[in-house]
Amino acid sequence: MFLFSLTYTAPLAKVDALLAEHRAWLQAQHGAGKFLAWGRKVPREGGVIFALAADRAEAEALAASDPFVTGGVAQTEVIEFDPAFVAPGLEALKG
Template sequence: MYVVLLTYTAPLPEIDYALPDHAEWLARQFELGRLLASGRRADHRGEVLLSRPMSLGTLEAALAGDPLLLRHLAHHEVIEFSATRTGPELRAINEALAG
């Protein structure tokens, strides 16, 4: 699994202008089953995405299509982790229980 931290690098008015396109991109990622959760960081400096388990290459390819990144309005950090404990809602994707 991955946590993706998006950090805005442009003024908020520019971010707000691009958000409808970014929201469409997010909706598509959810439709494709790539994301479990997304939301704006409390400090309004960016966003957090939680992905399903997949290859890093698949995730990076998906991120490459994010309008915020394409327009150089944000940069991202990908944090990979193996879920060893989850709540019941995420048990089906718990990598430690898979197999």
Template sequence: MFILSLTYVKSNDEADKHMETHMAWVGEGYSRGWFLASGRKVPRTGGVIFARGERAELEAYVAADPFTVHGIAEYEITEIAVTKVVEGLEVFKG
């Protein structure tokens, strides 16, 4: 399992200009079965995606995010070995 943590390096106004294409990219990540949960950070300084899959594939996919392509955000990818979850979230224990 991976945590994809993105941090804006440009303003929210700049992020908003690319939000529609970024959200289409997020939707495709769900369609591929890679993304499990996602959302904005509070306060709005970026976002977080919980993902599964192969690291190399996820790294390549992150490189294609419109936020990456347009220099809106930078990603930190952290791999974690989930050992315990509440009932109903077993999908997180890849």
């Protein structure tokens, strides 16, 4: 499992201009079985995505395809995570 930690690199007005495209990308990746959860950081300086990928190369390619990244308004740190424990109902997080 991977965590994508997005950090905005542009003013929120520029981020918001790409928001619809970013949300469509999130939904498409969820439909493909790649994204389990996502949301904004508080305060609103970026976001976090819980992602499934076969390996780091796939995860990094997926993160790089985010419209926020391709649009130049965010950068993403890809963090590999191996859950040792998950609460009941969250078994999908174990991959």
